[in-house]
Amino acid sequence: MENERKTLDDRAKMTELERIRHSCAHVMATAILRLWPDAQFAYGPPVENGFYYDLECSHRISPEDFEQLEAEMKKEIKANNTFEKVVVTREQALKDAQAGRLGGLTDRPTSPSKFKLDLLQQIPEGEPISYYKNGDFIDLCAGPHVMRTGNIGAFKLTSVAAAYYKGDEKGPQLQRIYGTAFKNKTQLDEYFKMLEEAKRRDHRKIGAEMGLFAIDTEYVGPGMPLWLPKGTVLVEELEKLAKETEFAAGYVRVRTPHLAKEKMYKTSGHLPYYAESMFPPMVLREMSGFDQSLLQLSAGDTQDVIEEYGRDFAAYIHSFLKRPLPVSDDEMGKVLDRFYEGIPEDKRWELLEIARAKLAAELAQTTIGEPERYYLKAMNCPHHHRIFAAEPRSYRDLPLRLAEYGCCYRYEQSGELFGLMRVRSLNMNDAHIYCTEEQFASEFKAVNDMYLKYFKTFGLEKYQMRFSTSSPEGLGKKYVNEPQLWKKTEDMVRRVLQESGINYVEVANEAAFYGPKIDVQVWSAIGREFTIATNQVDFAVPGRFGLTYRDKDNTNKTPLCIHRAPLGTHERFIGFLIEHYAGNFPLWLAPDQVRVITLNDDAALIEYGQGIVNELRANMVRVESDFSATPFKAKIADAEKTRVHTMLVIGGRDMEAGAVSVRLHHGGPQGAKPKAEVIAQILADIKERKA
Numbered sequence: 001m002e003n004e005r006k007t008l009d010d011r012a013k014m015t016e017l018e019r020i021r022h023s024c025a026h027v028m029a030t031a032i033l034r035l036w037p038d039a040q041f042a043y044g045p046p047v048e049n050g051f052y053y054d055l056e057c058s059h060r061i062s063p064e065d066f067e068q069l070e071a072e073m074k075k076e077i078k079a080n081n082t083f084e085k086v087v088v089t090r091e092q093a094l095k096d097a098q099a100g101r102l103g104g105l106t107d108r109p110t111s112p113s114k115f116k117l118d119l120l121q122q123i124p125e126g127e128p129i130s131y132y133k134n135g136d137f138i139d140l141c142a143g144p145h146v147m148r149t150g151n152i153g154a155f156k157l158t159s160v161a162a163a164y165y166k167g168d169e170k171g172p173q174l175q176r177i178y179g180t181a182f183k184n185k186t187q188l189d190e191y192f193k194m195l196e197e198a199k200r201r202d203h204r205k206i207g208a209e210m211g212l213f214a215i216d217t218e219y220v221g222p223g224m225p226l227w228l229p230k231g232t233v234l235v236e237e238l239e240k241l242a243k244e245t246e247f248a249a250g251y252v253r254v255r256t257p258h259l260a261k262e263k264m265y266k267t268s269g270h271l272p273y274y275a276e277s278m279f280p281p282m283v284l285r286e287m288s289g290f291d292q293s294l295l296q297l298s299a300g301d302t303q304d305v306i307e308e309y310g311r312d313f314a315a316y317i318h319s320f321l322k323r324p325l326p327v328s329d330d331e332m333g334k335v336l337d338r339f340y341e342g343i344p345e346d347k348r349w350e351l352l353e354i355a356r357a358k359l360a361a362e363l364a365q366t367t368i369g370e371p372e373r374y375y376l377k378a379m380n381c382p383h384h385h386r387i388f389a390a391e392p393r394s395y396r397d398l399p400l401r402l403a404e405y406g407c408c409y410r411y412e413q414s415g416e417l418f419g420l421m422r423v424r425s426l427n428m429n430d431a432h433i434y435c436t437e438e439q440f441a442s443e444f445k446a447v448n449d450m451y452l453k454y455f456k457t458f459g460l461e462k463y464q465m466r467f468s469t470s471s472p473e474g475l476g477k478k479y480v481n482e483p484q485l486w487k488k489t490e491d492m493v494r495r496v497l498q499e500s501g502i503n504y505v506e507v508a509n510e511a512a513f514y515g516p517k518i519d520v521q522v523w524s525a526i527g528r529e530f531t532i533a534t535n536q537v538d539f540a541v542p543g544r545f546g547l548t549y550r551d552k553d554n555t556n557k558t559p560l561c562i563h564r565a566p567l568g569t570h571e572r573f574i575g576f577l578i579e580h581y582a583g584n585f586p587l588w589l590a591p592d593q594v595r596v597i598t599l600n601d602d603a604a605l606i607e608y609g610q611g612i613v614n615e616l617r618a619n620m621v622r623v624e625s626d627f628s629a630t631p632f633k634a635k636i637a638d639a640e641k642t643r644v645h646t647m648l649v650i651g652g653r654d655m656e657a658g659a660v661s662v663r664l665h666h667g668g669p670q671g672a673k674p675k676a677e678v679i680a681q682i683l684a685d686i687k688e689r690k691a
Helices: 008-012 016-035 063-079 090-098 114-122 185-201 203-210 229-248 262-268 292-296 300-309 313-320 329-339 345-367 381-389 437-457 483-500 570-581 603-618 632-641 652-657 675-688
Strands: 050-056 084-088 129-134 137-140 154-164 173-182 259-261 282-284 372-376 400-409 425-435 463-468 504-507 517-523 529-538 560-565 594-598 623-626 646-650 659-664 668-674
Touching (some): 016 050, 016 129, 016 154, 016 173, 063 154, 090 114, 090 129, 090 137, 154 185, 173 185, 185 203, 203 570, 229 400, 229 425, 229 437, 229 570, 259 262, 262 372, 262 381, 381 400, 381 425, 425 437, 425 570, 437 463, 437 483, 437 517, 437 560, 463 483, 483 529, 529 570, 594 632, 603 623, 603 675, 623 632, 632 646, 646 652, 652 659, 652 668, 659 675, 668 675
Parallel strands (some): 463 504, 594 623, 594 646
Antiparallel strands (some): 084 129, 129 137, 154 173, 259 372, 282 372, 400 425, 517 529, 529 560, 646 659, 659 668
16 A cells, blocks of 8 residues: 555664665645645655655645756755754644644644644554654654765756555545756766666667557547557567476476456455455356347337236236246246236236346346356466366375466556556466475575576576565465464565575565565666566465465475566566667577678579578578668668667678678678578577577
8 A cells, every 4th residue: 555654663663775765755845835825744754766756735835846846955954953852742743734734834823734733643552753853844754864965965856747545546635746866966877867867768669669568548449559550569478498407307287267256366365355456246047048139128118018917027027036046948938928928918028027137037047046257357366276186186296387478457556557577467487396395495496597597598697586575464464374484485585686686675574465575676778677576485375275285294285375477477578688688689589680681682682582581580580681772871870760679681702602691780881701601690699598
């Protein structure tokens, strides 16, 4: 949930940069009040790339106000006021909020600090209540901050947005002012240079230029990408990589449906807790022997028949329903025949159709019971659990590694959808490993080793494993209430990470509801951070499904389950790769691998070039040709524009020597080389997935 309240322990772990940004939010609020004194403030937290403050204000703040606002902020920084912490009683805090003092420069008796009054209710009894004061500004805040406003360094306001209070669409809509801050101007300048480069590499922009994917909101829906031919190349190459890697690691592949009964997700524990991220259920009612088309009759000119002869119809149906059920079609026909005695023959057919429809509907409501609810699957794990349960299992079968590129659907909020990075339809590089406790360490390490192999393949030099654990206060609420199992599995994961020498950071209170997890953070070529994959331990859900294996001692035991997705989803991972490579993919992954280009449209050159094309195609290389009379420079410019990885240029001398002149996208001319040598090198680079 947006603005989930941080604990005091969470706050104590704020980095120096987060403290600078948190303090800068308070300085911004100070400046806003000096310019627009009626402003009412809600939240002002540090976030991933800066800070924001949500506020209500009669003045609609826009980027045109930033210069004036930043000038006022600089005055407060220059004043070098101390960030002073003041601990107060709850009674005093309520009194100050009623006086409009919290989030203000002075008392405002006619304008109580309404958001602060609400936030005070969220502070648990017994937890200290504190303010932070810089100059005249006082805010309800648990901190921490830098020592003085002069310690803030360099800052810049970046954007304005609308935001609902507490992220609730039913709450008041506020203005959200974003900014960022760094220790010094050099770091600030580097950050904005990175942002400019990120704009150039935006996967949505490059995706459109290269014809990789489309999002058709009118006919298909938002957040559900259509993969165009060149984008499908990326999807299939990644899937091929995963299948080869997983086959070598002993995985077996499975396939599961795109939906399942409500019972599946209630058993797994995803419902009701995950319901807001799932598409609404499809409600299906079995008609059991009656043609549903009868329910689609049009009343039309038969309304008079209903009015004249239908007055006892409902009572008749109810008396009929007292008979033993189910009722056959023949028996229902006999009952209807008796009902129609005395009805004019020319009206019987019309009423028969209406009667059958009404009776079918009545029977459906009365005899079938509750309707079946089906959900589009938001995760593959419950389906894989049922595959495990489909056959008797022995300890000899473990570890069992089930892999699938399963398509899942998540009802992300429309405002959170973002190109390929946040979608509603996603293809997940998913697998679930069922193992014994003794096998866990080696299996978990093998998954992490797989991550490292992928990092090398894609040239990712900077990464970090984010190890998320539970919290004692969340047990039975946010997490499965099994304190001993939490400690045991968290210790197991921590030990594997330490023994493997993997770069990781431990974060409390961010685990999955069923066990500890690892989120994989990677940094792109320009230093942008992404979460691309996950590795999770599940000690709870297999037991909910009654999953067991026969152990050596002839007893049934419940396996541990490792959820892993090293390549995350196609959508997010490809979005990351587009930005990482700026669309200039390595040869093995490039949608346009090779283009054979002749200097002119001479027939002999074309024949020579076509032979090269045929040989490459026979080896499954994605190759095109440009044998047109278009000027040579224009041909090269077109190939560069469309990001063709390797251009094989042939002229008369090349043909006579049995050679080609090689040119690489962003690499320029590489000189003339024997044709056979060039083709062999292309095939080798593709096979090795050379970065």
